[in-house]
Amino acid sequence: MYIELLKQMKKGLGQMDQWLERASAYAAAKSFDPEVFLSARLAPDQFPLVRQIQIACDTPKLAAARLTGKDAPSFPDTEKTCAELRERIKKTIAFLDTVTEADLAGAATRTVTQPRWEGKTMTGADYFLEHAVPNFYFHLAHTYALLRHNGVDLGKRDFLGPLTMRDPS
Amino acid sequence: MYIELLKQMKKGLGQMDQWLERASAYAAAKSFDPEVFLSARLAPDQFPLVRQIQIACDTPKLAAARLTGKDAPSFPDTEKTCAELRERIKKTIAFLDTVTEADLAGAATRTVTQPRWEGKTMTGADYFLEHAVPNFYFHLAHTYALLRHNGVDLGKRDFLGPLTMRDPS
Numbered sequence: 001m002y003i004e005l006l007k008q009m010k011k012g013l014g015q016m017d018q019w020l021e022r023a024s025a026y027a028a029a030k031s032f033d034p035e036v037f038l039s040a041r042l043a044p045d046q047f048p049l050v051r052q053i054q055i056a057c058d059t060p061k062l063a064a065a066r067l068t069g070k071d072a073p074s075f076p077d078t079e080k081t082c083a084e085l086r087e088r089i090k091k092t093i094a095f096l097d098t099v100t101e102a103d104l105a106g107a108a109t110r111t112v113t114q115p116r117w118e119g120k121t122m123t124g125a126d127y128f129l130e131h132a133v134p135n136f137y138f139h140l141a142h143t144y145a146l147l148r149h150n151g152v153d154l155g156k157r158d159f160l161g162p163l164t165m166r167d168p169s
Numbered sequence: 170m171y172i173e174l175l176k177q178m179k180k181g182l183g184q185m186d187q188w189l190e191r192a193s194a195y196a197a198a199k200s201f202d203p204e205v206f207l208s209a210r211l212a213p214d215q216f217p218l219v220r221q222i223q224i225a226c227d228t229p230k231l232a233a234a235r236l237t238g239k240d241a242p243s244f245p246d247t248e249k250t251c252a253e254l255r256e257r258i259k260k261t262i263a264f265l266d267t268v269t270e271a272d273l274a275g276a277a278t279r280t281v282t283q284p285r286w287e288g289k290t291m292t293g294a295d296y297f298l299e300h301a302v303p304n305f306y307f308h309l310a311h312t313y314a315l316l317r318h319n320g321v322d323l324g325k326r327d328f329l330g331p332l333t334m335r336d337p338s
Contacts, residue, residue: 119337137306168288
C-alpha cells in the first residue's frame with residue numbers, strides 16, 4: 001500500500017497547487033499582494049505558510065527516497081512567491097511520478113534515519129505510517145487552514161480532490 | 170495495511186485526548202472556561218472545534234464499520250464540555266480496539282456508500298485511501314491548529330505521538 005499512499009500524497013499536492021491558484025486570484029480580486037499569504041501563521045510559534053508548503057513537499061519526496069533508495073532532488077527553501085511554490089510542488093510531483101511499485105518492494109524493512117535522530121532508526125514501515133503520512137497531512141491541512149483563515153474560498157472537496165465513485169448499478 | 174492505518178488513527182485520537190487535557194489545564198491556569206474552546210473557529214464558515222473532534226472520531230469509527238460490516242456505536246453530537254468530548258474519544262478508541270485484521274480481510278473490495286452520495290459507491294480501498302484517511306487527518310490537524318491558534322502549548326511531537334525508534338546498534 002506504499003505506492004497507493006504516495007499516490008494520495010501526490011494527489012494532495014496537486015490539490016494544494018490549485019489552492020495557491022485560488023489564493024492568487026483572491027488576492028488579485030481584492031488588490032493585495034498574494035505574497036502576503038506566505039508569511040501567514042496561525043500561531044506566532046508555528047511555521048508560516050511558505051514553510052508549511054515546503055515541508056508538505058519534502059515529506060513525500062524524502063519518504064519516497066528513503067523507502068526506495070532513490071536520490072531525492074534537492075529544493076533550496078528560497079521561495080518568495082506563490083509561483084515559485086507552485087513550481088516546487090510541480091517538481092515534487094514529477095519526482096514522485098518516477099517511483100514505481102517495484103521500487104518500493106523492500107520498503108517495509110528498510111532502515112530509516114535522519115540526522116536529528118542521533119543514530120536512532122525506524123523501520124520503513126514504522127517511519128512511513130507513524131511519521132511520513134501524518135506529517136504530510138499535518139502540513140497539507142495547515143496550508144489549507146491558513147488559506148481559509150485568510151479568506152480564500154475553499155471547501156472540503158478542494159481538500160480531498162475528486163473521488164473515484166461508481167454510478168448506481 | 171488497513172489495520173495499521175486504523176491503528177495510527179487510534180493513536181491520533183489518543184494524542185487528541187491529551188491535547189484536550191492540556192487545553193483544560195491552560196484554561197484553568199488562565200482562569201477561563203475551557204468550554205470556550207469548543208466554539209473556536211479558524212474561519213466563520215468552517216466547523217468549530219467541537220465538530221472537528223466529533224468528525225475526527227466518526228471518520229475512523231465509520232471506516233472501521235464500513236470496511237468490516239460491524240455495527241458502529243452511535244454517538245449523538247451533543248457534547249458541551251471537554252470532558253464529554255474526551256469520553257467520545259475514549260468510546261471511539263474502545264470500538265476501534267474490537268477491530269481485528271481478520272475482520273478487515275475483504276475490506277478492499279467492499280462496496281461503500283453514504284446517503285449523501287445519492288446511490289454512488291466507492292470500493293473499500295478507494296474510500297479508505299481517498300476519503301477516510303485524508304479526512305481523519307484533516308480534522309485531527311484542524312483540532313490541533315485551533316488549540317494552537319488559541320494559545321495551547323502543543324508541538325509536533327504532541328501531534329505525532331511517540332515514534333517506534335530503535336537505538337543505535
